[in-house]
Amino acid sequence: MNNAYDLIVIGGGPAGLTASIYGGRAKLKTLVINKGTMGGLVNTTREIVNYPGYGQISGEALMKDFKKHAELFDVEFLRDEVISTDFSQQDKIIHTKKGKIYSAKAVIIGCGSEPRLLNIPGEIRLRGSGVAYCATCDAEFFEGEDVVVVGSGDQAIEEGMYITKFARKVTVIVLHDEGTLDCNKLSAERAFQNEKMEFVWNSTIEEVLGQNNVEGVKIKNLKTGSSTELACQGVFFFVGMVPSTRFLKESGIEMDKRGYIPVNELMETNLEGVYAAGDNRIKYLRQIVSAAGDGATAAVAAERYIEELNAFNRNVLQSEKKVLLLFFNALDTESLEFSTLLEEVNQDLSGLYKVVKVDMATKKNLAKNYGIEKASSVVLLDKGQEVKRLVCSIDKENLKSQLNS
Incomplete structure (x- = not known):
């Protein structure tokens, strides 16, 4: 490719x-x-x-x-x-x-x-026509206008303060009781001191109002259940x-x-x-x-x-020699003993095979690819193709017999 x-x-x-x-x-x-x-x-x-x-x-x-x-x-x-x-x-x-x-x-x-969407009525329909999610990108379009910010985390409050450089007024809709914001303390102090910022507490936004452009928002008070409308020309969502x-x-x-x-x-x-x-x-x-x-x-x-x-x-799939792919457990004594035995048998056979060891603890995906569930297991490969699987036991003659056949 x-x-x-x-x-x-x-x-x-x-x-x-x-x-x-x-x-x-x-x-x-x-x-x-x-x-x-x-x-x-x-x-x-x-x-x-x-x-x-x-x-x-x-x-x-x-x-x-x-x-x-x-x-x-x-x-x-x-x-x-x-x-x-x-x-x-x-x-x-x-x-x-x-x-x-x-x-x-x-x-x-x-x-x-x-940005996470609230998916309230009017939000998606008016996206780009007053609904925004990035103050740096869009704040300048609201020069001298009234803007609503939804959210009270670091992003909402810091972006809201940036919007005040352009907007006439920024109203922040906050879920919590009066004086409680989710942002850091320094940003909260700066926001409370900003003359262009106002806060509506214990509230959420129900709907973005307007036909072709944002004309306002419907706000619901979470304590009283009552809804009110607030006129604005822009709504910035910072809700996660x-x-x-x-x-x-x-x-x-x-x-x-x-x-x-x-x-x-x-x-x-x-x-x-x-x-x-x-x-x-x-x-x-x-x-x-x-x-x-x-x-x-x-x-x-x-x-x-x-x-x-x-x-x-290189060492296994392209090997000129047949490969004994051994899956073992480095923490298991019997598995280590079998590994040593396999090496000895291969030496007795004049190094007929290439022994490649795979520690199952660190190569779980490779073991999964070959369908290996336990150590010790041996797959005999010839130019990358599986020939057979050995019966693994601490029996030198049995092992030699399997490799000679």
């Missing part, structure tokens, strides 16, 4: 770009596929003050630095959307919206997350994020009910050679710095997986 790579990274945010830097530096042929502008949602952040080494920088500028770094290592970039995958074989297959097909030995999923993993629905990748991907400390998913990094995985902290760390870990793990895969193909 012409579109064959060692490593494909799905997503061009901080996790994906960091993974591509590590992949490129490891001399892996690396491709990053991203459906939008490289950098993802970080591009919409106007000010970052907590990324090490940068006292203050915009998200767009930081992501440009990430991409430039990756380009130093010949990483390739593609603006396209992944719509389906096939991870069932050794070569992972990726299909894109533009009708292209790509393959890779390893894949890192770093597609991040996107959801992972952008819908395209993985039929992939075999394990996900929780929200769509987040569980991984281990190596960023490995439940499928061999497939990793997840950044905001689309289950994790405690969703920040640029933690996403970058995920990307680095995933890429190093993928590099080692590819090295092992290449070595297995």
Whole structure:
């Protein structure tokens, strides 16, 4: 396949770009596929003050630095959307919206997350006509107008304060009792002191009003149950994020009910050679710095997986000698004893076979591929094709007999 790579990274945010830097530096042929502008949602952040080494920088500028770094290592970039995958074989297959097909030995999923929708009446219909999810992108369109912000977390309050630079007034709809916000204390103090910001407590938004453009919102008080209407020209929703993993629905990748991907400390998913990094995985902290760390870990793990895969193909599947593929348990005395016995028998046969040992504790997927459930087990291969399976017991003559037949 012409579109064959060692490593494909799905997503061009901080996790994906960091993974591509590590992949490129490891001399892996690396491709990053991203459906939008490289950098993802970080591009919409106007000010970052907590990324090490940068006292203050915009998200767009930081992501440009990430991409430039990756380009130093010949990483390739593609603006396209992944719509389906096939991870069932050794070569992972990726299909894109533009009708292209790509393959890779390893894949890192770093597609991040996107704003969560409330799906209330008027929200989707008026999206782009007064309904917005990014203050940096859209605040300037509301110069001198009244704006409603839904949410009280860090993003909602900080973006709300940014909107006050343009809007006449910003009204924040808050679920909690008066004075309680979900954001950090510093942002809360600044928001309460901002003369352009007002708060509606113990409330939620029921509907976005308007025909062709936003004209107002219907607000419900959670304590009294009463509803009121508030005139405005814009509504910004900041009510959390959801992972952008819908395209993985039929992939075999394990996900929780929200769509987040569980991984281990190596960023490995439940499928061999497939990793997840950044905001689309289950994790405690969703920040640029933690996403970058995920990307680095995933890429190093993928590099080692590819090295092992290449070595297995070379030493086992392409071996001129017949191969005794031994699955053993390094913590089991009897399994280790059998391993030693197999080596001795092969020496007695003048090294007729190549013995390749596989520790089942670290190569669970390989064992699964061969249908091995317990140690010790031996598969006899000839040029990669299975010939037979041995009966494994601590009986030298029996073992020799099986190998002589």
